[in-house]
Amino acid sequence: MRIATWNVNSINARLATVEKWVAQEQPDVVCMQEIKCIDEKFPAETFERLGYNVAVHGQKTYNGVAILSKRPLEDVRRGLPGDEADEQARYLEAVVSGPKPVRVAAIYLPNGNPVATEKFEYKLAWMKRLEAHAREILAYEEPCALVGDYNVIAEPRDAEHPKDWDGDALYQPQSRAAFRALKWLGYTDAFLEADGASGAYTFWDYQAGAWPRNNGIRIDFALLTPQATDLLAGCVIHRDVRGWDKPSDHVPVVVELTC
């Protein structure tokens, strides 16, 4: 089973690009972030025509996540547990049915900039809630992939110019520590495990020629439970998609599990 994650930066602005890639690659599952629309405005029919079931957790203008799956989706959960007052649509979880069911979550972790504002506090609080929920999922002892835009540069190797990010929420010691705490609960970074190449990025800013200069960062991850890690067959960053017409600033990451 091939599971993709992609921050599309508006599904409606990106529809032609996303449809082209999905039709070409035919992943079994596609987790999207930043769809930037309410559920009713998500172009579900486009993907249903390609043979996908669709689950959406959207909101107006900002954020929003979705899961496409060729196999039926069960036990769909909308929103990250731990704060009933949180109205930002950043988490969607479902079980992909089949002989070997796999739990999948689409994650759009808060950016958190600028630092020293309530936005950074919200990021850290959200990461605490994610850690608590990820701990619960580990206790299920089942294959699960937590995929998405984590908005964290975990290590210097994950940036072309790490020093440029010193004042940024994505590279703060607190952000990196929170990511480390999450991962060390017992999750595996699928790309590092399967590939491990340095200089492999998933995001290049639209500004200042970041793409032609390869001024990128790796912030889109697939974190796997031990039971999913046992099934890991590969992980590929679809770098070339950043050079397509009307690209997102993120590219798809595809993790393959043998099931």
Add this chain to the structure above:
DNA sequence: ATGGTAGACCTTCTA
């Protein structure tokens, strides 16, 4: 040191 782009949408906010 600054500004550079993209998207949603009403004028500025988010990234």
